[in-house]
Amino acid sequence: MQLWTAPDPAPNPQRVSAFLRVKGISLPETRLSLVRREHKSAEMLAKNPRGQVPFLELDDGRVLAETISICRYLDELHPEPPLFGGTAFERAETDMWIRRAETLLGTPVGLAWQHDHPMTAALVAQIPAMGKAARVQAAAALGWFDGQLQGKSWLAGDRFTMADIALLSIVDFGRWIGIAAGDDLSALNAWHARATARCA
Amino acid sequence: MQLWTAPDPAPNPQRVSAFLRVKGISLPETRLSLVRREHKSAEMLAKNPRGQVPFLELDDGRVLAETISICRYLDELHPEPPLFGGTAFERAETDMWIRRAETLLGTPVGLAWQHDHPMTAALVAQIPAMGKAARVQAAAALGWFDGQLQGKSWLAGDRFTMADIALLSIVDFGRWIGIAAGDDLSALNAWHARATARCA
Numbered sequence: 001m002q003l004w005t006a007p008d009p010a011p012n013p014q015r016v017s018a019f020l021r022v023k024g025i026s027l028p029e030t031r032l033s034l035v036r037r038e039h040k041s042a043e044m045l046a047k048n049p050r051g052q053v054p055f056l057e058l059d060d061g062r063v064l065a066e067t068i069s070i071c072r073y074l075d076e077l078h079p080e081p082p083l084f085g086g087t088a089f090e091r092a093e094t095d096m097w098i099r100r101a102e103t104l105l106g107t108p109v110g111l112a113w114q115h116d117h118p119m120t121a122a123l124v125a126q127i128p129a130m131g132k133a134a135r136v137q138a139a140a141a142l143g144w145f146d147g148q149l150q151g152k153s154w155l156a157g158d159r160f161t162m163a164d165i166a167l168l169s170i171v172d173f174g175r176w177i178g179i180a181a182g183d184d185l186s187a188l189n190a191w192h193a194r195a196t197a198r199c200a
Numbered sequence: 201m202q203l204w205t206a207p208d209p210a211p212n213p214q215r216v217s218a219f220l221r222v223k224g225i226s227l228p229e230t231r232l233s234l235v236r237r238e239h240k241s242a243e244m245l246a247k248n249p250r251g252q253v254p255f256l257e258l259d260d261g262r263v264l265a266e267t268i269s270i271c272r273y274l275d276e277l278h279p280e281p282p283l284f285g286g287t288a289f290e291r292a293e294t295d296m297w298i299r300r301a302e303t304l305l306g307t308p309v310g311l312a313w314q315h316d317h318p319m320t321a322a323l324v325a326q327i328p329a330m331g332k333a334a335r336v337q338a339a340a341a342l343g344w345f346d347g348q349l350q351g352k353s354w355l356a357g358d359r360f361t362m363a364d365i366a367l368l369s370i371v372d373f374g375r376w377i378g379i380a381a382g383d384d385l386s387a388l389n390a391w392h393a394r395a396t397a398r399c400a
Contacts, residue, residue, distance in 0.1 A: 049344075049347070049348060050300065050304070058289075062289065064289070064292050064293065064296060065296055066295065066296040066299045066300065068295065068299065069292045069293070069295040069296040069299060070292070072291065072292050072295055073288055073289065073291075073292035076288035076291070076292075077288060088273055088276035088277060089258075089262065089264070089273065091272065091273075091276070092264050092269045092270070092272050092273035092276075093264065093269070095266065095268065095269040095272055096264060096265055096266040096269040099266045099268065099269060100250065100266065104250070107307065125333065127327060127329045127330050127333060129327045129329070129330070130327050130329070130330045133325065133327060144249075147249070148249060
């Protein structure tokens with residue numbers, strides 16, 4: 001199998017890279033240029049009709065897209081250490097935290113990027129009021145995660161999971177576009193240092 | 201275990217109800233009034249800090265929130281018929297289609313609901329331009345799903361899955377707020393009739 005991806009710091013490729021490092025998996029990779037829009041070519045759209053990277057192409061030609069789904073598949077093929085949970089409850093709990101990371105923080109960070117960042121101004125019809133509102137929502141979400149991380153090592157308690165990798169990639173992308181956790185969010189910042197070290 | 205939920209037509213409770221019907225699972229349910237904001241009470245926030253329903257409370261007090269995560273757990277406990285896939289590839293493929301349904305259609309439908317619907321006008325600071333743009337994005341997503349459903353019975357081919365339940369609930373909620381598939385989207389409309397019958 002091979003991974004079609006793009007160079008960092010695009011957050012989805014970064015998320016798969018971190019997962020592969022933590023798992024100790026190496027895969028053949030082909031990196032596409034997002035700037036040259038290679039991921040939107042007819043050849044790539046035939047593989048992933050959503051027109052995004054990363055996606056995983058199996059040897060028989062089947063394709064899996066969507067970052068979390070790709071990692072979920074590889075986690076089953078290489079079960080140790082389990083990053084999606086080892087029991088039915090743990091798998092559902094991990095999924096819950098992934099979804100909270102993406103919905104509560106990922107969505108407003110994405111909207112801030114689309115509607116309130118100079119790099120996207122030429123690509124999308126920006127709605128500045130939405131970008132500003134999204135920054136406020138993202139800041140509130142950082143506070144919520146700080147509360148949830150009080151007294152815990154990781155989102156799912158003492159289990160480091162894919163949810164931590166997902167949240168880390170979103171927090172880092174948010175920082176890069178100017179949405180940063182203040183010093184008062186001490187539990188989140190301590191978690192950030194732990195997660196960064198764990199994914200290095 | 202018991203399910204804390206709310207009456208239809210809220211889309212997340214509806215999605216869990218459809219899943220339980222298809223699986224033939226019955227669970228004790230407590231329905232909270234969203235209008236009276238019972239899901240935001242201190243007692244409920246202690247169970248689900250996100251302040252949403254549905255969530256599942258196990259007999260030992262552990263809680264699982266997030267609609268898809270709840271269904272994922274119940275699907276493992278009651279494996280037949282498998283609605284999240286029976287193999288590693290099928291599980292990842294199902295997850296991919298769930299994510300596509302939620303991201304491509306669910307996100308703009310949600311934004312249209314928040315920013316361009318009279319029922320939410322009193323609850324959120326609406327950004328009408330965002331609501332209008334979201335309706336355009338949602339319409340484009342309906343067209344994309346129509347293309348993806350050409351020649352297929354279900355999103356994952358011949359397997360009816362949780363992704364169909366997720367997409368159905370989003371399409372139905374979209375209709376309810378005035379985002380409807382035109383008659384020209386024949387593959388999507390045929391799928392909608394099949395999925396509605398399958399979930400009845």
